[in-house]
Amino acid sequence: MPTMTRKTTPIFNAKKVSNSTAELTLYAPIEDQESWWYDSVTPKGVMRSLKNLGNVSEITVRINSNGGSVFAGLAIYQYLKDHSATITIKVDGLAASAASIIAMAGDNIVMGTGAMIMVHNPWTYVVGEARELRETADMLDKISESLISVYKERTGKDEAALKQMLDASTWLTGDDAVAKGFADEVDRKTKVSASIKNGIATFNNQRFDLRAFASIPPLPEGDEDDDTLEETTEEQEELSPEGAKGDEETVKDLAELQAKYPDIFKAAVSAGVQQERTRITELNALADAPGAAAIVAVAISEGKSAAEAAIDIVKASKERLTDEGNRRQNDAKNSGIDKVPPDEAPENKDDPEATSQAEADAIVAEYKNLRGGLK
Template structure:
């Protein structure tokens, strides 16, 4: 199985940013995930990296060193700084005749008073010792010699690396090749300020795209933001604008179709005027229509009872008319009003 150590050595948390930009980089998790899939088969580790984070390189070194299968390393370009530490994990390390190895002291950017600087200096000395451990285990050299080479920032040709026993073999030995000397002292790592800016901008972008109703915010510069209105969205991102518009139309049509159907389910003889006004004029919901029908039903019942009372009073003036007839008429009116209300509630699935 082949594993590539190419581009800067970075942390797991920063890997997605490099991937998003399409920049080749390697983090511990990216390597350990591949190692887990290897299932003890032999590994071929191809290296072309200017280095990066020494602690993330240490994690990769440990994972390769601990791997139960055979690990063959090939320096096909450059193995500088932290990448040279990773190379030392190979059971057998080969180097292209055009490649180079660079070893140097650890470095860090810091600020503070003399106490901070003294503490940082001690920290860097210890880090150099741990880096030298990887070179010592591979070459068998003494610490003092390795630390002196690191102090000088030593660049090694394939033959020099072989002489120092930092590699086991020069690739294509015995073949005629044109040597190309080229090395970039930069690691290729994105500055931390760029990482943080991209991380913050992506958070803002994600938040904006998750809330379609809010204005879309796009990065303009560090000082100000440009608010994108619908016209700009249509001009700059016509496909996205069309998609949002079509989604809105589809949702609107579905919502109106459901409203009309719910109102039709409430249709009762005698309430056509309320139903038609709701469907075509007022645009109110089915729940609001039901309330209007109940109100109208209540008023009709009151009007009916009032008329029945007037008729009863007239009948009472006629000799021989029984009060029982008045009670029967009132009960009839209440019963009919109750039946209408029950009919409406049954249609709404809420029969009493």
């Protein structure tokens, strides 16, 4: 009987199923640093979880994520590959971008019916001059090579074919993934509810904003109430790991958070302090640039990031260069240099040295004239 359930929140947890088996749930964005609320999957978190699980021989990794940081994804992939346990990957909904890299660490990769994998080229934001933009493009090419090597090891496909898939931002259903070597089997008993509306996709109650991707998967259109409710079957609810269902408990303010969850409050404060220290350190590193000290001081007081301050510095630098160029143009115009008679150039136009000397003599003569004939 279908039931209506609230959308689940991001989940990242690990638990032992028996003395020798464990389950790792990655239902959250893949990021480099842990957030205050531990609602993301990070290399540090995965490493800590694997250590806490102890000596287990089998680990099931459940994935429903639209990815995130490519570096974090590659690091987590390597942690799982290096672990002595047999790794079974179960794609419970979506394994896109960096999450698809993590999925490739499985000794066995199982797709739920309706689940999808997506691969694409790495991308980033960058601000800077032409040299810096070229260096960033070269870096992205290197990262793309790393991704292709991971996919190649798992699928056996040649690099050119994989490069075409990344260029096209390729979406793979379970059957597609098996056919192309990205998965080993499709679990027909495990049904994944999937829909999309206005670029927001829902896989098993987990919402993903796919508007930043170059292509959108061919999914059924979601209902009007897709933002708040999702129809699921009892069978689909069983896909969710322990703690992934139920209504969220709300906390009204920091005082209530501190009273109810002192450990989380303490961790949040500590993380906030560290983030602020990092922000200020990154901002101060920009202060040595010409004219940047005042901009950095304002950025620190207004809570701006180093990236925002860098943009302000670049804008100020462009304005300063424009003003300097205008000032020099005006100085040159006021000097009367444009009045130097052209017929004072040497007759021997084929002699560059003579031409330069004549031009210099003409400029000096005009300068003396402006100064009242001083020698």
